[in-house]
Amino acid sequence: MRSITTFDIQYAHRFYRFQGEAQYLHGHTGTLTIEVEDSVNPGVNMVFPCNEIKKTAWDVIRNFDHALILREDDPLLPAILGVYEKQGIKNGHKLNTMKGPAFSCELCTAHPDCRLVVTKETMTAEGMIKMVYELLKDKLNIAKITFVSGDNTASCEFPVSGTMDRCPLCGVSMKDGVCPKCGYRRK
Numbered sequence: 631m632r633s634i635t636t637f638d639i640q641y642a643h644r645f646y647r648f649q650g651e652a653q654y655l656h657g658h659t660g661t662l663t664i665e666v667e668d669s670v671n672p673g674v675n676m677v678f679p680c681n682e683i684k685k686t687a688w689d690v691i692r693n694f695d696h697a698l699i700l701r702e703d704d705p706l707l708p709a710i711l712g713v714y715e716k717q718g719i720k721n722g723h724k725l726n727t728m729k730g731p732a733f734s735c736e737l738c739t740a741h742p743d744c745r746l747v748v749t750k751e752t753m754t755a756e757g758m759i760k761m762v763y764e765l766l767k768d769k770l771n772i773a774k775i776t777f778v779s780g781d782n783t784a785s786c787e788f789p790v791s792g793t794m795d796r797c798p799l800c801g802v803s804m805k806d807g808v809c810p811k812c813g814y815r816r817k
């Protein structure tokens with residue numbers, strides 16, 4: 631069965647070299663849906679608590695929220711970093727606190743201090759799904775990701791193999807036989 635969580639992110643991007651309006655800088659509210667598949671954990675009668683999926687995912691995904699997402703070869707990148715530098719906000723600001731841990735994978739690198747994500751590919755709805763899967767595949771049994779952004783929607787299913795060891799009392803993933811949330815120990 632599946633547990634499903636949905637959340638919104640707000641971001642600015644553009645499709646560098648795309649022949650259309652989207653090559654100009656613009657913004658969206660995007661809706662990301664993550665479906666996690668596993669057996670039903672009999673202790674709590676759920677696959678996985680949705681608020682825990684959200685917490686795990688949001689830790690990473692919030693670096694895309696209120697962020698600028700640009701491709702690594704986009705000439706806007708050095709231009710904007712130059713402005714941020716001059717203004718003294720490139721390396722952070724005391725009110726820029728909604729940051730997740732910086733991440734870097736083959737497809738993207740987050741710079742939370744200046745709310746920037748640099749991507750290898752254009753950040754289309756499809757591109758976002760590829761990045762989210764790459765960033766979260768080792769943390770959640772992701773079966774499907776859907777991303778809606780303006781008129782664009784993309785979705786992709788992923789093969790799920792194996793099951794996660796989950797706490798029978800609170801449902802979160804066990805770490806070495808101990809629940810990191812409630813302290814339950816498997817005998």
Ligand SMILES: [Zn+2]
Pocket residue numbers: 643644652656657658780
């Ligand atoms: Zn767009």
Ligand SMILES: [Zn+2]
Pocket residue numbers: 797798799800801802809810811812813814
């Ligand atoms: Zn627990």
